[in-house]
Amino acid sequence: MSMMHAAQVGAAPSTAHLMRWVIVATLPGIAAMTFYFGLGVISNVLLAGLFALGAEALIVALRQRPVRPALRDSSALLTGVLLGASLPPASPWWLIAVGVMAAVVVAKQLYGGLGHNPFNPAMVGYALLLVSLPTYMTLWSPPQALTAESLFNQTLWAQIIGSLPPATLDALSGATPLDAFKHKGEAVLASEFWASQPLPEGTLSAWRNVAFAWLIGGLVLIAKRIISWHIPIAMLGSMMLLATLFYASDPSHFASPLFHLLTGATLFGAFFIATDPVSAATSQRGKLIYGAGIGALVMIIRTFGGYPDAVAFAVLLMNLCVPLLDIYTVPRPSGHANTATHSAPKEPL
Amino acid sequence: MPAFEFPGGIYPPERKARSNQSKLQVAALPAQVTLPLKQHAGNAATPCVAMGDSVKVGSLIAQRDGMISAPLHASVSGTVTQISNTAITIESDGLDNWQRLPPLDWRAASPATLLERLDSSGLTGLGGAGFPTYIKAQVAEHHAIDTLVVNAAECEPYITADDLTLRSYPADVLEGAQLIARLCGVQTIVIGIEDNKPEAISALEHALPQAQHPAAIVLKVIETRYPSGGERQLIKKVLNRDVPSGGLPADVGTLCHNPGTLLAALHAVRDGKPLVERIVTLTGEAVSTPGNYWVRLGTSVASLLDGVGLMPGQLHQVIVGGPMMGTPLATLDTPVTKTTNCLIAATLAELPPAPIESPCIRCSACESVCPAQLLPQQLHWYARAENDSTLETLNLFDCIECGACSFVCPSFIPLVKDYRLAKQRIRMKQIETAKSDHAKHRFEFRQARLAREDAEKQARRQARLAQTQKPSTSTAGDHATPEVDLRSLRIAQTAAKAAVKKAEKVLARAAEQDPKQRFDDLETQLATAQENLKAAEARLASARENAIQKDTP
Numbered sequence: 001m002s003m004m005h006a007a008q009v010g011a012a013p014s015t016a017h018l019m020r021w022v023i024v025a026t027l028p029g030i031a032a033m034t035f036y037f038g039l040g041v042i043s044n045v046l047l048a049g050l051f052a053l054g055a056e057a058l059i060v061a062l063r064q065r066p067v068r069p070a071l072r073d074s075s076a077l078l079t080g081v082l083l084g085a086s087l088p089p090a091s092p093w094w095l096i097a098v099g100v101m102a103a104v105v106v107a108k109q110l111y112g113g114l115g116h117n118p119f120n121p122a123m124v125g126y127a128l129l130l131v132s133l134p135t136y137m138t139l140w141s142p143p144q145a146l147t148a149e150s151l152f153n154q155t156l157w158a159q160i161i162g163s164l165p166p167a168t169l170d171a172l173s174g175a176t177p178l179d180a181f182k183h184k185g186e187a188v189l190a191s192e193f194w195a196s197q198p199l200p201e202g203t204l205s206a207w208r209n210v211a212f213a214w215l216i217g218g219l220v221l222i223a224k225r226i227i228s229w230h231i232p233i234a235m236l237g238s239m240m241l242l243a244t245l246f247y248a249s250d251p252s253h254f255a256s257p258l259f260h261l262l263t264g265a266t267l268f269g270a271f272f273i274a275t276d277p278v279s280a281a282t283s284q285r286g287k288l289i290y291g292a293g294i295g296a297l298v299m300i301i302r303t304f305g306g307y308p309d310a311v312a313f314a315v316l317l318m319n320l321c322v323p324l325l326d327i328y329t330v331p332r333p334s335g336h337a338n339t340a341t342h343s344a345p346k347e348p349l
Numbered sequence: 350m351p352a353f354e355f356p357g358g359i360y361p362p363e364r365k366a367r368s369n370q371s372k373l374q375v376a377a378l379p380a381q382v383t384l385p386l387k388q389h390a391g392n393a394a395t396p397c398v399a400m401g402d403s404v405k406v407g408s409l410i411a412q413r414d415g416m417i418s419a420p421l422h423a424s425v426s427g428t429v430t431q432i433s434n435t436a437i438t439i440e441s442d443g444l445d446n447w448q449r450l451p452p453l454d455w456r457a458a459s460p461a462t463l464l465e466r467l468d469s470s471g472l473t474g475l476g477g478a479g480f481p482t483y484i485k486a487q488v489a490e491h492h493a494i495d496t497l498v499v500n501a502a503e504c505e506p507y508i509t510a511d512d513l514t515l516r517s518y519p520a521d522v523l524e525g526a527q528l529i530a531r532l533c534g535v536q537t538i539v540i541g542i543e544d545n546k547p548e549a550i551s552a553l554e555h556a557l558p559q560a561q562h563p564a565a566i567v568l569k570v571i572e573t574r575y576p577s578g579g580e581r582q583l584i585k586k587v588l589n590r591d592v593p594s595g596g597l598p599a600d601v602g603t604l605c606h607n608p609g610t611l612l613a614a615l616h617a618v619r620d621g622k623p624l625v626e627r628i629v630t631l632t633g634e635a636v637s638t639p640g641n642y643w644v645r646l647g648t649s650v651a652s653l654l655d656g657v658g659l660m661p662g663q664l665h666q667v668i669v670g671g672p673m674m675g676t677p678l679a680t681l682d683t684p685v686t687k688t689t690n691c692l693i694a695a696t697l698a699e700l701p702p703a704p705i706e707s708p709c710i711r712c713s714a715c716e717s718v719c720p721a722q723l724l725p726q727q728l729h730w731y732a733r734a735e736n737d738s739t740l741e742t743l744n745l746f747d748c749i750e751c752g753a754c755s756f757v758c759p760s761f762i763p764l765v766k767d768y769r770l771a772k773q774r775i776r777m778k779q780i781e782t783a784k785s786d787h788a789k790h791r792f793e794f795r796q797a798r799l800a801r802e803d804a805e806k807q808a809r810r811q812a813r814l815a816q817t818q819k820p821s822t823s824t825a826g827d828h829a830t831p832e833v834d835l836r837s838l839r840i841a842q843t844a845a846k847a848a849v850k851k852a853e854k855v856l857a858r859a860a861e862q863d864p865k866q867r868f869d870d871l872e873t874q875l876a877t878a879q880e881n882l883k884a885a886e887a888r889l890a891s892a893r894e895n896a897i898q899k900d901t902p
């Protein structure tokens with residue numbers, strides 16, 4: 001067997017290294033979200049990360065596999081961080097726990113652990129919470145600048161602990177831009193909708209800046225060659241194409257491409273969720289189709305479906321297509337004629 | 350120099366400077382050599398000396414057995430002290446007496462003479478699989494070969510044997526190439542060499558002008574990227590030809606040889622020197638005087654490394670071949686063979702074992718570096734699942750085992766090991782299913798042998814009869830229609846000849862495509878065809894005899 005490994009010559013990072021780099025790249029996005037939506041974002045990420053490590057350790061032990069290597073590869077931590085970053089700020093601890101359990105235990109380990117999960121674990125957790133606890137999952141507080149008061153007020157802790165009654169929660173919540181636009185009503189024209197100032201002051205710019213922060217992290221990942229450009233570019237490209245088509249056909253009822261690009265989980269999803277190598281397509285052609293499929297589904301669900309944002313469902317739906325994509329995008333090996341015969345004619349010379 | 354791209358590839362650290370700084374040297378004459386009978390693809394050679402025989406350097410000590418095989422010659426002068434099933438041991442007398450074959454002028458000698466010389470010199474490819482050189486030249490007989498590619502890429506880290514060969518004998522290598530070119534009717538010789546060997550390149554450039562005859566020689570300097578020395582990759586790179594899957598370079602009019610083989614071919618023909626020594630790179634952090642050495646075949650690795658200052662305390666492992674595709678040695682008590690191009694005595698820090706494997710995360714890093722454009726991660730998955738039919742549809746056998754995928758895998762999965770195991774398993778299965786065929790073919794062979802013996806006996810009797818009965822056979826009625834008989838026998842003989850040729854071709858092709866396979870069955874079929882031919886010849890001869898008798902009463 002071959003003797004030389006890239007590890008010892010620093011040419012390629014290890015799996016654990018890759019995972020940690022993705023976690024590092026989430027920091028700008030998490031920081032921006034914390035800045036606009038408060039410390040609850042950090043509590044989400046920390047709690048989810050901790051729960052994920054705990055859940056992983058527990059189930060790996062139950063499966064009688066070595067626990068330390070499983071924790072060391074940081075994949076569980078990454079799943080926790082990504083899930084935590086997608087939840088509304090200061091989600092109650094039990095909600096996070098349920099999501100993490102679904103992600104780590106069901107979506108990942110029950111399928112055989114790292115590398116064997118057909119679905120993106122973080123998005124499985126997110127989707128489960130979204131369909132089973134919709135009230136909690138839409139509780140996005142309006143953006144506010146960080147103040148000492150907002151840092152440590154009672155509500156935050158009550159919320160983290162999960163002791164706030166839903167009525168109070170309702171009072172706290174502000175709609176996300178996508179949500180607001182989605183529910184503007186058929187009769188309302190887009191221009192009238194925006195004119196009515198439907199969102200609290202600064203909401204749009206907050207979402208836009210958060211989106212840019214995710215973009216920075218994503219570009220770092222591409223620059224470090226931790227992810228390839230294929231999936232994000234294909235996903236954003238197909239989204240923008242569809243959004244432009246819709247917008248051009250009826251600007252008074254459809255949101256602009258830029259709106260779709262800069263709000264919701266678009267950039268976060270494109271760089272951090274859709275690119276999860278385990279559940280994505282593998283060949284380059286497959287990745288392009290996979291990414292484009294996610295982009296198209298996001299636009300279709302956002303425009304015609306029941307959910308304002310749709311990255312989780314789009315990713316999960318495309319995860320379903322991966323086995324097929326992997327079969328039909330097998331590159332033709334060198335030396336195989338166009339006719340794709342698997343072996344050259346074997347007749348004697 | 351314009352070059353064409355093969356897909357994938359990696360840039361491992363080269364580590365060639367350790368062995369390419371000093372001039373080519375000659376290793377000390379070993380006190381004893383152990384020459385394995387199987388140093389090549391195909392069957393092991395059969396010993397033709399006895400214990401206690403005294404031999405000279407170049408004495409034939411084992412003959413080739415079957416078509417894909419190579420004879421073996423003593424590499425020191427002295428006494429044969431041991432003959433086992435696998436090897437012959439010779440104690441050196443320290444005199445280094447040589448016994449050479451008569452020199453040949455390759456420009457004047459007939460191709461048949463040249464082929465015979467390559468065969469009897471025990472020449473095999475000195476690069477990888479050890480494919481007998483004369484068969485490669487024969488494969489060329491059945492194909493229109495227009496280009497000889499000299500594979501001087503030497504892309505594996507550490508190895509500098511070809512580099513030093515070219516620096517030390519540029520003119521001889523080129524002449525060897527011309528020799529093969531003439532033998533195979535090649536019009537163009539293309540030398541593919543990586544740009545990390547400037548001295549070899551300039552040595553070649555100096556020698557080129559005198560060497561452009563009979564074939565024109567083109568020097569192509571290519572970018573240094575592993576594995577550009579893979580036959581298919583190099584042919585793609587310098588000629589932009591795609592060798593078909595499961596095919597041979599000959600299928601695209603190409604023949605590939607490495608510089609060492611060409612040099613040895615010239616030595617065998619021009620100097621009558623059988624293959625008894627070769628250039629080996631001795632390197633690694635655990636030896637103090639690394640470099641390239643002329644080494645007698647059969648020298649033990651231990652004594653060889655001792656000679657270049659092995660520091661046993663530092664030694665972690667010794668690898669034969671390069672660090673990408675080579676194999677670690679279980680014991681240093683191993684002889685140098687015709688295919689040993691490099692010995693790396695590595696320290697632990699130099700080539701540490703792979704970190705513990707973690708699960709595949711489908712990152713497709715492996716896929717992006719695979720020069721054969723396979724899907725290494727899928728192959729890995731199905732290899733572990735032992736799903737052999739899917740492995741074959743995923744073209745497992747197109748994998749050249751270059752190790753590029755293992756090199757980049759962030760999960761440290763020993764991918765190539767998986768593939769080798771899977772290939773072995775599939776081959777074993779094929780052998781299992783081929784066994785009944787083989788039994789049938791062995792039976793046919795026995796029948797053919799009996800028939801041949803019968804025919805020969807008949808012929809002898811006929812001859813005797815002819816001797817004794819010459820005067821009185823004019824009226825014998827038992828051969829009423831000799832003309833018809835003769836014609837059909839001639840046809841039978843021609844058909845038998847064609848069958849032998851065909852069996853040879855099939856065997857040569859199979860062996861060159863996959864030198865690691867076993868060819869018992871094909872060798873048997875060839876032997877059967879040969880028996881049939883002999884029988885046909887005997888019958889024809891006796892019928893002729895008969896006919897002559899009838900005509901000249």
Ligand code: SF4
Pocket residue numbers: 708709710711712713714715716725726729754757758759760761762764
């Ligand atoms: S490089 Fe390793 S981890 Fe990545 S896809 Fe290939 S086998 Fe899997």
Ligand code: SF4
Pocket residue numbers: 715718719720721722723724725747748749750751752753754755764765
């Ligand atoms: S070892 Fe085989 S599968 Fe791996 S890169 Fe080389 S050719 Fe491709």
